[in-house]
Amino acid sequence: MTELETRARDLVRPDRIHGSVYTDPAVFELELERIYREGWVFVAHESEVPEPGDYVTRRIGREPVIVSRGKDGEVHVLANRCAHRGNRLCNAERGNSTTFRCPYHGWTFKNDGALVAVPMRGGYADEFLAKRSELGLAPAPRMDSYRGFVFASLAPEGISLREHLGRATGAIDRLLALSPDGRLDLRAGWMKHHHFSNWKMVIENNVDGYHALFTHQSVYEAVREAKVSHVPSKVEVYVRDLGNGHSEIDYLPEYSRLDEEFVWFGRAPRTKLPRYVEAMEQAHGKEDTHRAFVVGPPHTMIFPNLFLAEMNIMFVEPLAPGETIAYTTPALIPGMDEMNSRMLRRTEGAMGPAGFLIADDGEIGARNQMGLAATRPEWILLARGATTDQTDETGIVNHDKSSETPQRGLWQHWASVLDGE
Amino acid sequence: MTSTETTAVGVDPAILSFIYLEARLADEARYSEWEALWDDDGLYWVPMSPDADPARDLSYIYDNRRRIRSRIAQLNTGARHSQTPPSKLRRLLTNTELLDRDAETVTVGSNFVLYEYRYQMTVWAGRVIHRVRLAETGPRLVAKTVHLVNAGGPVPTLAFLL
Numbered sequence: 001m002t003e004l005e006t007r008a009r010d011l012v013r014p015d016r017i018h019g020s021v022y023t024d025p026a027v028f029e030l031e032l033e034r035i036y037r038e039g040w041v042f043v044a045h046e047s048e049v050p051e052p053g054d055y056v057t058r059r060i061g062r063e064p065v066i067v068s069r070g071k072d073g074e075v076h077v078l079a080n081r082c083a084h085r086g087n088r089l090c091n092a093e094r095g096n097s098t099t100f101r102c103p104y105h106g107w108t109f110k111n112d113g114a115l116v117a118v119p120m121r122g123g124y125a126d127e128f129l130a131k132r133s134e135l136g137l138a139p140a141p142r143m144d145s146y147r148g149f150v151f152a153s154l155a156p157e158g159i160s161l162r163e164h165l166g167r168a169t170g171a172i173d174r175l176l177a178l179s180p181d182g183r184l185d186l187r188a189g190w191m192k193h194h195h196f197s198n199w200k201m202v203i204e205n206n207v208d209g210y211h212a213l214f215t216h217q218s219v220y221e222a223v224r225e226a227k228v229s230h231v232p233s234k235v236e237v238y239v240r241d242l243g244n245g246h247s248e249i250d251y252l253p254e255y256s257r258l259d260e261e262f263v264w265f266g267r268a269p270r271t272k273l274p275r276y277v278e279a280m281e282q283a284h285g286k287e288d289t290h291r292a293f294v295v296g297p298p299h300t301m302i303f304p305n306l307f308l309a310e311m312n313i314m315f316v317e318p319l320a321p322g323e324t325i326a327y328t329t330p331a332l333i334p335g336m337d338e339m340n341s342r343m344l345r346r347t348e349g350a351m352g353p354a355g356f357l358i359a360d361d362g363e364i365g366a367r368n369q370m371g372l373a374a375t376r377p378e379w380i381l382l383a384r385g386a387t388t389d390q391t392d393e394t395g396i397v398n399h400d401k402s403s404e405t406p407q408r409g410l411w412q413h414w415a416s417v418l419d420g421e
Numbered sequence: 422m423t424s425t426e427t428t429a430v431g432v433d434p435a436i437l438s439f440i441y442l443e444a445r446l447a448d449e450a451r452y453s454e455w456e457a458l459w460d461d462d463g464l465y466w467v468p469m470s471p472d473a474d475p476a477r478d479l480s481y482i483y484d485n486r487r488r489i490r491s492r493i494a495q496l497n498t499g500a501r502h503s504q505t506p507p508s509k510l511r512r513l514l515t516n517t518e519l520l521d522r523d524a525e526t527v528t529v530g531s532n533f534v535l536y537e538y539r540y541q542m543t544v545w546a547g548r549v550i551h552r553v554r555l556a557e558t559g560p561r562l563v564a565k566t567v568h569l570v571n572a573g574g575p576v577p578t579l580a581f582l583l
Contacts, residue, residue: 093573188477188478188479189469189470189473189478189479190479190574191469191479191481191574192573192574192575192576193574193575193576193577193578194574194575194576194577194578196577215502217498217500218495218498218499218500218501218502219495221498221500222491222494222495222497222498223491223494223495224491325574325575329479330479341476344475344478344479344480344483345483347479348479348480348481348482348483349488352481353481353576353577353578353579353580354467354481354482354578354579354580354583356491356492356495359501359503359578359579359580360501360502360503360580362503362577362578363502363503363578363580364502366540370540
């Protein structure tokens with residue numbers, strides 16, 4: 001077990017954090033253990049493995065896993081490592097197979113992990129073969145899902161997924177309220193964007209309501225105005241610490257005030273989306289449909305690695321203290337082609353390595369990592385709005401969207417997890 | 422792209438000159454001059470896999486003419502941080518073959534290697550397909566498709582003109 005020279009709590013103060021939290025290799029190793037091994041981590045969406053035999057391969061922290069759907073229709077999260085000599089068993093990103101056969105010595109496993117064939121079995125003692133059922137692929141000690149979002153933990157003990165998600169389930173519900181049947185389709189492909197910054201920089205930037213006017217100035221200047229103003233005094237956009245490290249930028253108050261549909265979707269008129277509007281009204285009724293179109297999707301980071309980026313889904317994979325991969329795909333709505341074709345083009349426009357927004361976030365993140373090579377001043381300031389935060393039943397809220405409330409929440413939780421509190 | 426047929430017909434030097442010019446303008450961050458090469462129905466596409474279908478699959482870039490204009494406008498602000506200052510770029514276009522031609526357009530495929538220097542050297546490589554319209558006023562770019570060898574990712578930021 002990695003040890004820090006100090007407690008994580010000593011690196012986090014109410015309004016500031018120590019710069020080493022982004023750069024110290026010992027911090028990174030402890031995060032992999034406490035957050036990515038012992039905690040709940042998003043691994044896949046059920047729509048990625050819709051049929052028995054379907055699988056995708058992922059990593060939880062550094063560990064390769066296979067997320068598969070067995071013959072029984074159940075989703076399995078299995079170590080992607082042959083139980084014999086440790087070869088990485090499945091080397092495709094996705095596919096469909098009832099079994100995985102190791103190319104090294106031919107050991108073969110069912111897609112639920114069970115060992116089904118050992119070639120030249122005569123070379124093994126009967127006592128060994130009798131225990132064959134214990135030689136399956138190692139399942140993730142815990143896995144659970146919430147409305148299609150599959151999470152796993154590599155520790156057998158700990159809080160339940162529902163406890164971990166806490167208020168963040170509301171963000172998933174908010175997204176699914178935009179689907180007529182409550183389903184999504186995350187099969188358009190994941191952009192894998194290599195960021196040269198710490199994974200926490202990527203996730204906290206996602207809920208930073210302060211940077212847009214500066215980092216993304218070029219978009220608003222040259223391409224189009226922001227959907228609503230980024231000047232805090234001009235909008236009723238809130239930021240919120242939802243607890244457990246989850247946080248969000250909440251456009252709901254502003255959208256409700258405007259009472260205008262699809263502000264979050266390029267202000268597309270209903271007439272451009274007739275089948276979608278009809279399906280939504282059939283499923284939810286006229287009033288709730290109007291409300292859903294006004295309220296729009298969440299802008300919510302679910303600790304530690306999932307970001308509901310309005311109609312995009314992003315998750316991050318930490319590689320090293322200064323390297324992260326961000327995976328992004330649009331949250332397509334099954335069967336709603338007129339929505340989905342727009343969504344694909346919107347995702348490409350905003351997100352990923354060439355996106356009008358995220359390319360610049362990536363650059364700023366890389367420079368942030370470079371800047372932190374300077375060890376003075378020691379502290380990074382997160383004081384914005386600290387005296388105007390309000391606590392209510394939704395969490396800790398600040399009515400100034402540029403407040404660093406989400407970051408403060410993230411770091412308080414981070415310290416408690418790393419210290420095992 | 423996967424055809425095994427070769428053509429005895431060489432690539433028209435005027436087309437070669439045009440794609441070399443396109444490469445040089447991109448390398449030298451001459452954004453507006455690069456944009457001026459495009460015809461009104463231009464499509465700049467960087468897929469995530471060789472057999473991608475843009476109706477169904479996400480791409481890194483799928484810019485229609487309007488979005489090409491936006492991309493250039495963003496770069497021209499000088500505040501596109503991921504290209505401020507612009508990456509130092511030089512690319513080699515080689516193995517250029519004629520893939521298709523009709524009365525109006527010529528399609529050529531080339532391999533490329535692109536060196537990007539920005540904090541460190543990054544090497545990009547792949548196959549680029551240019552579809553060029555032979556207008557009376559000179560060649561115009563109709564479609565440029567870039568199949569990166571590392572399209573499967575992860576890929577670092579690519580905010581320059583690929």
